Amino acid sequence: MLKPNAIMYLTILLILCMTIFNNTTASAHSPSACKSGGEGSGWKVNCSNGPPGHLGQQSTTYAYASGLAQQYKNITSTGATRWNNSGIVRISYSASSNNYIHQYSNTNTNTVAYATAQTFNNHKSRWNIYYNHSKMNGRSAAANNTTATHELGHSIGLGDLTNSSNRNKLMYGTETRTVTTHQAADRTGAREAVK
Secondary structure: OOOHHHHHHHHHHHHHHHHHHHHHHOOOOOHHHOOOEEOOOOEEEOOOOOOOOEOOOOEEEEEEOOOOOHHHHHHHHHHHHHHHOOOOOEEEEOOOOOOEEEEEOOOOOOOOEEEEEEEEOOEEEEEEEEEEHHHHOOOOHHHHHHHHHHHHHHHHOEOOEOOHHHOOOOOEOOOOOOOOOOOHHHHHHHHHHOO
């Protein structure tokens, strides 16, 4: 049988453990804390549970998959610099990152590039960008830099826009967009994505 002092110490220890555990898991927020925007706003953020999620912090890193061609390293760096210059998010290279930049080749698709993500509590826990070498190889550096900037927008949680009225936004989901970098509406979405 436990003595009263032992029970008191165990109770205090249990309360202390519960307090610590609750504080470490309370960092995620409800989807309502992140505004999702929409076509009419000119920006979309993936606030809901499950992929693709949103970044939920003001910085992220990336690493290069093995064998990535220098041209894809260069455009990724340019895209990251464009987002870094917004003052909203910091995207930087780190060899130890678990987010990767890849290249692949598929001539049987119109897809130039795409992003994938894993999430935990609405926030991205891992993301990847895939550049389609067969589609990007014959394009201008300016077009490829725009694609990289767009895909890095996905890495922070911005979704594709599909209404043609949004062709003047970076996150317009096709290559017929009329801009080469993020616009005011894209930056408004980015501010939500880093919450």
